[in-house]
Amino acid sequence: MKISVIGCGYLGAVHAAAMAELGHEVVGIDVDTAKIESLSAGIPPFFEPGLPEILATAMASGRLRFSTDIADAAGATVHFVAVGTPQQYGGNAADLRFVDAAFEALAPHLTPGDVVVGKSTVPVGTAARLSETLASTAPGAILAWNPEFLREGFAVADTIKPDRLVYGVPDGEPGARATSALDRVYASAIEGGTPLVVTDYATAELVKVSANAFLATKISFINAMAEIAEVTGADVTALADAIGYDSRIGRRFLNAGVGFGGGCLPKDIRAFIARAEELGRGESVVFLKEVDQINLRRRQRVIDLLVELLGGQVNGKRIAVLGLAFKPHSDDVRDSPALDVAVQLRGLGAKVIATDPHAIANARRTHPQLTYADDANTALHDADAVVLVTEWPEYKALDPVQTAGRVRGQIIVDGRNSLDAAAWRSAGWTYRSLGRR
Ligand SMILES: NC(=O)C1=CN([C@@H]2O[C@H](COP(=O)(O)OP(=O)(O)OC[C@H]3O[C@@H](n4cnc5c(N)ncnc54)[C@H](O)[C@@H]3O)[C@@H](O)[C@H]2O)C=CC1
Numbered sequence: 001m002k003i004s005v006i007g008c009g010y011l012g013a014v015h016a017a018a019m020a021e022l023g024h025e026v027v028g029i030d031v032d033t034a035k036i037e038s039l040s041a042g043i044p045p046f047f048e049p050g051l052p053e054i055l056a057t058a059m060a061s062g063r064l065r066f067s068t069d070i071a072d073a074a075g076a077t078v079h080f081v082a083v084g085t086p087q088q089y090g091g092n093a094a095d096l097r098f099v100d101a102a103f104e105a106l107a108p109h110l111t112p113g114d115v116v117v118g119k120s121t122v123p124v125g126t127a128a129r130l131s132e133t134l135a136s137t138a139p140g141a142i143l144a145w146n147p148e149f150l151r152e153g154f155a156v157a158d159t160i161k162p163d164r165l166v167y168g169v170p171d172g173e174p175g176a177r178a179t180s181a182l183d184r185v186y187a188s189a190i191e192g193g194t195p196l197v198v199t200d201y202a203t204a205e206l207v208k209v210s211a212n213a214f215l216a217t218k219i220s221f222i223n224a225m226a227e228i229a230e231v232t233g234a235d236v237t238a239l240a241d242a243i244g245y246d247s248r249i250g251r252r253f254l255n256a257g258v259g260f261g262g263g264c265l266p267k268d269i270r271a272f273i274a275r276a277e278e279l280g281r282g283e284s285v286v287f288l289k290e291v292d293q294i295n296l297r298r299r300q301r302v303i304d305l306l307v308e309l310l311g312g313q314v315n316g317k318r319i320a321v322l323g324l325a326f327k328p329h330s331d332d333v334r335d336s337p338a339l340d341v342a343v344q345l346r347g348l349g350a351k352v353i354a355t356d357p358h359a360i361a362n363a364r365r366t367h368p369q370l371t372y373a374d375d376a377n378t379a380l381h382d383a384d385a386v387v388l389v390t391e392w393p394e395y396k397a398l399d400p401v402q403t404a405g406r407v408r409g410q411i412i413v414d415g416r417n418s419l420d421a422a423a424w425r426s427a428g429w430t431y432r433s434l435g436r437r
């Protein structure tokens with residue numbers, strides 16, 4: 001099939017390359033010239049395992065190209081819109097200006113029968129509104145909403161073989177046509193047994209935000225238990241293992257620590273709260289405010305622990321911050337707890353030396369005032385204390401004895417509860433975590 005993908009960020013670039021990998025003919029379009037130049041040269045503008053490989057194959061096959069000109073979408077019959085929907089500046093709601101601009105720019109290049117497929121995460125009600133607009137700007141074009149559930153770090157596999165597919169489509173013949181077009185796009189996943197839910201726009205939009213809200217709630221639940229564990233001497237990791245054996249609960253997303261961040265979970269729960277309030281149903285999701293608060297408290301707890309361990313103040317103390325990305329296997333620093341901790345420590349007067357295997361360039365762009373080290377050894381040199389905030393495998397593998405030889409003070413706060421506490425303690429470290437013994 002001929003496909004266009006409007007917006008080539010973390011979601012769109014992977015989607016474009018994966019669609020070409022599946023045999024479709026794809027054009028990826030973005031307003032960011034540098035991003036398009038990089039993608040056109042076969043170089044992903046961000047770190048995503050597996051993307052360089054599928055990008056190279058797809059470019060070599062001639063099935064994938066990139067452009068800054070929206071007119072190049074003409075000729076495709078399915079158009080995915082994957083532009084950003086960030087949190088509004090100064091508010092909680094989603095900023096839909098990029099979605100609106102993309103639809104407005106795309107409309108003149110559509111022909112009747114084309115299917116426009118929303119991929120961006122949007123507040124419920126957005127698709128119905130955009131469908132009405134399209135009816136006048138591009139008569140005969142059909143809108144579907146096909147939310148995306150990929151995880152950064154696993155984006156390629158999640159796109160080629162998703163857990164499930166959800167299509168939000170209009171009633172009647174247009175809905176049937178959109179469904180059949182999407183079935184062709186995703187033929188390999190469907191043939192491979194991927195569950196498919198075909199529903200209306202509102203349900204599809206809500207599936208996406210409720211899935212992220214559930215995941216965020218699960219993380220904040222275990223982090224709330226970590227707060228209780230801290231004052232009772234209980235161990236949150238053993239607790240998570242024990243409740244996780246109950247298959248109704250499950251162990252995944254029960255890792256306590258410095259909490260969730262990234263370009264999605266935090267902004268999506270806030271946008272959900274804002275949208276529910278607009279709909280007069282704020283009370284239905286009021287618990288999400290607590291989910292957000294518990295999450296933000298964990299960042300503060302890491303800071304408080306360091307202050308306590310450093311004798312009441314961190315001013316002038318050299319602190320090695322291990323990790324900047326919001327999670328391992330990503331270079332994304334959007335709303336990253338790790339970067340937030342580094343920035344706050346610096347604000348308290350600490351000499352912060354931060355490091356990350358892949359996220360330094362992105363962190364430096366938004367926070368040029370921080371001091372960065374290219375590797376953990378350099379960051380650890382002469383540190384008065386160490387804080388691990390992104391559980392990259394290389395940090396988890398640090399040897400406590402060797403690490404002791406690099407630092408000035410053997411103090412470590414394990415913000416991801418991911419180190420072997422006993423091994424670090426027996427090597428002479430003062431080891432503290434978030435809710436672990
Ligand atoms: N990053 C992720 O893992 C996932 C993201 N999502 C959702 O997908 C959407 C995109 O997210 P990301 O890719 O992370 O954001 P991003 O910020 O990495 O990418 C958005 C891209 O859209 C481009 N753009 C903005 N306006 C445009 C326009 N008018 N025409 C063409 N391109 C335009 C930007 O230049 C940027 O490259 C958001 O709604 C997000 O919530 C959903 C699932 C997973």
Ligand SMILES: O=C(O)[C@H]1O[C@H](OP(=O)(O)OP(=O)(O)OC[C@H]2O[C@@H](n3ccc(=O)[nH]c3=O)[C@H](O)[C@@H]2O)[C@H](O)[C@@H](O)[C@@H]1O
Nearest residue numbers: 148149150151152219253254255259260261262264326327
């Ligand atoms: O809408 C989105 O963009 C995506 O948001 C999340 O994916 P992602 O943000 O890539 O990362 P996750 O693996 O969900 O992790 C999110 C945050 O939660 C934290 N986390 C995760 C799991 C856990 O047990 N504990 C925990 O603190 C991670 O460190 C990270 O900061 C969802 O998992 C995806 O399904 C969804 O498509």
